[in-house]
Amino acid sequence: MARTVAMFTDVSLCIGCRACQVACKQWNQLAPEEPEWTGTYQNHATFTDKSYRLVRFFEEPGDDKVGMRWHMMSDVCKHCAQAGCLEACPTGAIYRTEYGTVNINQDICNGCRYCVSACPFGVVSFNHDTGTATKCTFCNDRLHNGLGPACAKACPTESIRFGFRDELEAKARKRVDDLQKMGYKDAQLYGADQGGPLGGLNAFFLLLGKPAKYGLPEQPKLPQRNVVVDSLLSIGAAVAVGLGALLAFRGRGDDAGGS
């Protein structure tokens, strides 16, 4: 297996130019979409089957000294080490690549859409034209030809960086230290820790504040973690109903009448 690759997005460098979003659309030949009004410069409100990259804009009312604060973050598929979409997929269309990324095999996907609601980050989208689920692949074709993803190449401020996970993680941790020394006390990493939620994200972020400020779940959870408990409780209900049926059908007819 090749070394795991990753993407590191540093929101402190993002200027919201959306070059990444455009580069993604161009390289992956994603059709244009009607713009929608989301209340900010963000377009669209969610990831779509034609927008694998989404620059998210958040406005935070400030005080007298500082007016409106703008937070921008270029969001993307996290290629989770424990991926909800991959675990949910009943066809095996979603698989882990030799680079540690998560891809959807378009020749296998049958469009059941289970992965769409199983993603804790709302990344996987359903393409009504092809009848299949789609999402970012870290530009899998470019990856196999020694090129980084188109979004990282296009980013003019190096807010998006791509490379081997271990190297990027070290750089990210140094960057957090630097920012904190510069006074950005709330600088923190999201998803970099491989012992953290979902076993770490292969697209991790440097945030200036809590994840909720950027619309990210504080503690993302693998939905399939519920399967064992839910199944045991279902078996409990089955035992209760089964015993009830046994009681109802045993004995003579006279007492079954209950009268």
Add this chain to the structure above:
Amino acid sequence: MEPGLLQSSDWPLLIDLYFFLGGVAGGAFVIATIANLLDGRRHQDIVRIGYYVAFLAVLPCPLLLIVDLGYPSRFLHMLMVSKPSTAIGMDAVTVGPFHLKLFSPMSAGAWALLVFGLCTFLCALDVFLTDRGGRSVTGLRTVAGVIGGVFGFFIAAYPGVLLGATARPLFISAHWLGAVFLAVGAATGGAAIALILALLRGAGGREGLVRVMRVTSMALVVELIALALFVVSVKMAGSARISAALGQLLAGPYSVPFWLGAVIVGVVVPIVLQRGAARSGAPVMAVLASVLVLVGGFLVKYVLIAAGQAS
């Protein structure tokens, strides 16, 4: 946990209908099997009706699922692909072209539907041949009944576990959906048998009717308890967005079909009616109670899925 950006599968009414019919089939099959194992001759009406109902209810299920797929001609990919990848998830089992993912309720459900469908066919065929004056194949009904019974419960319950294994705010912290769906399946399966028994036999089928209604009532009580525990488990999640999702179900746009349709019409009224029907032996009350259980059973699944997808 507080959810972030999410998308919905937007499963249409077809899927609600599948979950409903799967529950009816699973519930009816289990009740018929238990009746058959305890005293097949005495409860022959229940056994016959139960196996026929299970077979007829499960018959359209694969079709409903296939029609809903974005790429229907690839329906077999649920079970097999020409060259399955090995990196398709934790505890994934691949044998030749076949694959099973134990942590994907949809994958396990596809296999369960196949096995359960086969068992319902064999049992219904055995009943049909016996009805035509033939002899029951020794042991077939028992073996297919027991295996199908296990998978029948599975078919009734797994949609709830499937929903619980999504990131939707209403479902991510809920642990009781499988139990709710199982109880609804048993109740609606029993109600379907009771309805047909009451219509076919009238007062003559009173003994069997009372027994089936008793099972149905017990399943309705389990459903009510599981629903209450579902609400409690969601409430305990401690997230504003999850609480808001629950609010939509209990006091928002889904509250009327939930409280009035699923709880009162679907559970409380039928329990009272079934008690009355058991005492008086009036088939009309049994018919009415059964219809309400079936309507309520569909509504509770519909409203939970709709509220979950909108959350």
